Amino acid sequence: MIERLLPSEVSCVETFTDPPDVELFPEEEAIIARAVGKRRREFTTGRWCAREALSRIGVAPEPLVSDERRAPQWPAGTIGSITHCSGYRAAVVAHQAKVQSLGIDAEPHEALPKGVLDVVSLPAERAQVAELSAARPELRWDRILFSCKETVYKTWYPITREWLGFEDARLDLRLDGxxxxxxxxxxxxxAGNALAEFAGRWLVDDGLIVTAIALPAR
Structure with missing residues (x-):
């Protein structure tokens, strides 16, 4: 699914199950030493997807540790993103000479819990969600918006190392994906270039929402 949203220079690996007998590096194992089973499975399969994707662009396996905001630290010269939700795990990577930053997110195609939309969106975005829901009522536009915002943060953070709140980006969603x-x-x-906007894509299929941004290298 995720490869349908990204350019050919991005290596994509996804799975709908957790492969058995995946081994982590000791540095990775330390991150989830006290994690419950669900978190352990998500983390382990996410790292497996990431290493598979890296191998496809010629990068040898190495520990993928996390920084203080739990963001994966990628091998020198590469950039990537990992996502997981119930029944789905994915990772995407690319050489930074071709792609400056990547962000992906996956969510169940279900409505957000009551009250969450008001927390994660701006008034103009809520108005747009209402308009889109009238045009395509079979789609969960509130969750699509949320997923896109998660993807925006995942793209922003690796190149700025700064927090980006839900209120710090205004999204325009379109029916064309x-x-x-x-x-x-x-x-x-x-390099000092101002960041003004990101262009992304979204997809709903097989009970899932997947969103992605690939920011081209300058």
Whole structure:
């Protein structure tokens, strides 16, 4: 699924089950030493997907540890993103010479819990969700919006190392499976270029929502 949203230079691996007998590096095992079974399975399969994706672009296996915000630390010269939800795990990676940053997210195609939309969206976005719901009522636009916002943060953070709140980006969702995130917080990439907006894509299939952004290298 996820490869349908990303350019060919991005290596994508996804799975709908947890492969048995996956071994972690000791540094990774330390991260989840006290994790419950669900968290352990998500983490382990996510790392497995990431290593499979890295191998496809010629990168040898190495520990993928997390920083203080639990974001994966990728091998030098690469960038990637990992996501998981019930029944789905995926990772995408690319060489930074081709893609500056990546963000992906997966969610069940279900309505958000009551009250959550008000917390994660701006008034203009809620109005848009209402309009889109009238046009395509079979789609859970509130959850699509949430997933897109998660993807925006995952794209923003690796290049700025700064927090981005739900209120710091205004999304325009479109019926054609694309979206634009207008960044309301000032930020620059490592080369000093201003970050103004991200272009992304979304997909609903097989009971899942998947969203993705690939920010081209400058």
């Amino acid at each position: 694309t979206f634009t995130a207008h960044l309301l917080k000032s930020g620059t990439d490592p």
